[in-house]
Amino acid sequence: MKLEVFEPAMCCPTGLCGPSIDPELTRVATIHYVLQQRGFDVSRYNLASEPNRFVQNTIVQAEIMNGLDVLPMTLVNGKVVKRGAYLTNEEMAELTGLPIAAFAKQDGEKPKVRISLKK
Amino acid sequence: MKPFDFQAMDPTRYVFLTGKGGVGKTSTASNLALTLANRGKHILLVSTDPASNLQDVFEMELDETPRLVTGTTLEIANFDPEQAAKQYMERMVGPYRGVLPDVAIQSMEEQLSGACTVEIAAFDQFTELLTSKVARERYDHVIFDTAPTGHTLRLLTLPSAWDEFLETNTTGASCLGPLAGLTDKQVQYKQAVETLTDANETTLLLVARPEKSTLVEAARAATELRAIGIERMQLVINGVVESSEGTDRYTKRFIERQQQALDDLPDGVVDLETFTLPYAYENLVGISALQRFVSREPVAISDARYDTSRYESVDQLVDELEADGPSVIMTMGKGGVGKTTLASLLAVALHERGHAVHLTTTDPAAHVALTIGADVSETFTVDAIDPKAEIEKYRTDVFREAGDLNEEQRMMIEEDLRSPCTEEIAVFRAFADQVAKAKDRFVVIDTAPTGHTLLLLDATESYHRELERSTGVVPEAVRTLLPKLRDPKQTHVIITTLPEATPVYEAERLTADLQRAEIQPFAWVVNQSFTPLDVTSKLLVAKVASETTWLERVSNNPRPTILSWQEQLPVGYSALSQLIKEEVR
Known part of the structure; x- marks a missing residue:
């Protein structure tokens, strides 16, 4: 599956260079990072760059x-699936088949604590 | 400490000059370049200051293409980062005109006209020359007459900062994004850093005057540059007067003050090899004046004195400032023209008249706190915008606004916070906060040197446009900033200058830039003038004569105001308060 996001002209993908902090951009940046880590073909294209x-x-x-x-x-695969807004976490989960928790806050690559009873 | 001998200089291939604005970087660089060229060397002299006055010194129109100075082997060029940014933008956007819709083109242009792009473009131009094989073959020496120190530091620290940035940037989220194919440049940037820190290749001349503030500035620069690995540094102190020059009250005091500054060199520069240059009895404009200075030829001195009856006193200026009630007062001008003193003076004057006042600075190299000290009372508060502290504050804000984050999100944001744009943004927000304070009191802001100020205002402008479609959380202070700066009742811009060539040209350019941003200066203040004083020595008579051209020129601007040279630098509240009383006409 090929996922492409075409974005308005922006200075940087998290929007930190803008006049304010946009949590939506942070969310999107993270989702893409997560997908890339899992081997998905995802791209973001910024009109300015x-x-x-x-x-x-x-x-x-x-x-x-x-x-x-x-x-x-x-x-997705060259067909428009959404205009004027980013995909929500739910939509993203449905599309990729990944559990929604993969995109949710507090998830991510937090080290899992493995408890072993064996010596 | 020994006299700087242009003739005996045998410099490294690359020479950088840095120092507070108005200390004579351009004259020193020009003299050095011309002397080396006179010896038959091929020299390139480049200014990287967005507000350079190299064209005034050589009386030539300049751009980024080196031009030969007639009859010499000296070529000069002016790198204007703002111009470079525009060219860069055109390279990016041009091919898409008529291909993408106009609205898309406009949107691209908006994004590419920010501080980020200027920074990148400047950096790129600078490293290109520093690593150019062609330039290496063509020129024996390349001399960089760099921007005022705040900007210089950024420019010079960039190579290593960005170098690190490139290596550690793992998420691809960064302000460097706009520079297509950046990784290709990595080799060039690395090489630039190596050249800068190679003592056999690069000399850094820290230029100062025999005045405390410029020496403190040089020391600060020396410390920071040493930290990024620049080893070969020398201190040049410009405008040193021989003690035999005169014995009258003002001349004696003038020389005494110089001597005190020289005896008490700050820590960062005290160990450096130090040279002195004599006081120039004429403005070093034009090649013949430069040649006379280098060969120490005597200069004919006129006894002209400007009639200042068209000028207001500071006291009259304060009358007009208080007429509209609490406002934002910004003293603007190149570094070293006494913005800090003037801002402090106006703040004290307003407070003495019963107004509540807040005094602050956006100048990374400013000394408001040094001039006044801590808060005087509830109705007179003092603080400074410290870029480092502001970045930290911004960082905290970012993480608070972003809410709970996982490790990946945190990493991503950390990357962007490390970008060079963050300082601009952070300082800008602090500036906006300060301006917003002007509701029930006067807010007096001593702004940064010109280049930086322009970037700030530029940022204001693009922020203003961007806000219209931003979905993020926009601080109230930012939203109301530009309309406030443009309202002549709410904001009083005071152009600050000295009765000398560079500061006046500089102030004129600043005014033009402000007007482009639809901001009209309220008044012009000429600082540290000897003209109102009763002077007799050759030194000061020459100074008074040299002031006539510039006082005449400034008098055509709104509310020309004159402030005479002070025997004692007014330090502290009571000294400033005393000065106000003396300046009443």
């Missing part, structure tokens, strides 16, 4: 002709 991606993809190019409100836009 990778405009060529927007031009090369005829679907995306056509979509933004009438305005940038469609961004962020998610494509």
Whole structure:
């Protein structure tokens, strides 16, 4: 499965360089990190740094002709699945077949405590 | 301490000059470059200051392409990071014009016009020259007349900071994103760092005047640069007057003050090899003036004196400042023009008239606390915007706003917080907070040197635009900032300058930039003028004569105000309060 997210022009993917902190961008950045770690083919394209991606993809190019409100836009295997917002954790879980807990807060690569009764 | 002998200099291939604005970096760099060229060496002199005055010294229009100074083997160029950023933006955006919709193009341009891009573009230009094989073959020496110290430090610390950044950036989340193919540049950046820290290749000249504040600044720079591995440093003290120059009250005091500063060199520079340069009896503008200075030719001295009747006193200026009620007062100008003293003076004057006042600074190199000391009372508070502390504060804010985070999220955010843009953002937020305080009291802000100030205002501008579509949490202080800065009743910008060439040109450029941001200066203050004083020595008569051109020029601006040279630097509340009384006309 190929997952592509086309995003509005941004300075950096977490949005920390902007005037304020946007928790949504932090969430998305983390989800993508988690998916990459698990071997998924996921990409984020920022209009400011990778405009060529927007031009090369005829679907995306056509979509933004009438305005940038469609961004962020998610494509799965080349088909648009969501416009104007990022996929929610639920949608992401459904799409990838991963448990929703994989994307939730407090999850992640926290070291698991293994208790062994054997000596 | 020995006289700096331009003729005997045998410098390394790369020479950097740094120091507080107005200490004579450009003159010293120009003199050095010209002397070496006179010996038949091929020299490139480059300014990397966004607000350079190299073109004024050589009376030539300059850009990033080196131009030959007629009749010499000296080439000069002006690297303007803002210009470079624009070119960079055009390279990025240009190919997509007419391909992507206009709204997409505009949105790209907005993102690429931020402080990030300027920083990246400046850095890129700078390392390109430092690592260029062509430049190595063509020039025997490359001399960098760098920006005021705050900016210089950033520029010079960048190579190692970014170097580390590249190595440790594992998530790909960073402000370096806009620079396409950055990893290709890694070799170049590494090489730049090596050259900078190689004592056989690079000399750093710390330039100061025989004045405490510029020496403290040089010491601070020396300490920071030593920390990033620059070893070969020398101190050049500009404008030293011989004790035989005169015995009248002001001249004696002038020389005494210089001597005190020289006797009491701060820790960071006391061990450095130190050179002195004599006082220049004329403005070092034009090649012939530079040549006269280098060869120590005597200069004819005029006894002209400017009639200051068109000027206001500081007291009159305070009358007008208080007329609109509590406001934000910003003293702006290049470093070394006395912004701190003026800001402190205005703050004290307003407080003496019964107003509540908050005095603060955004200048990373400022000394408000040093001038006034701690808070005086509930109605007179003092603080400073310290970039390091602000980054820490911003960091805490970021993690609080982000809520509970897992390890991955935390890592990701840490990466972005390490980016060079974070300081700009953090300082900007603190600046906005300070401005927002001006509700029930006057807030007097002693701003950073020009280049930095412009970036700040630039940031203000793009923030303002960005806010319109941001989904994040926008602090109230940030939202109301730009409208407040533009309202002449709420904000009073006071352009601060000295009656000398560089500071006046500088102030004019600053004013033009402010006007582009739709901010109109309220007044111009000429600081440290000898013209109102009764002077007799050759030294001070020459100084008074040299002031005429600049006082005349400044008098065409709104509310020209003059502040005379002080025998004692007003340090502390009572000294400032006393000075106000003396300045009443």
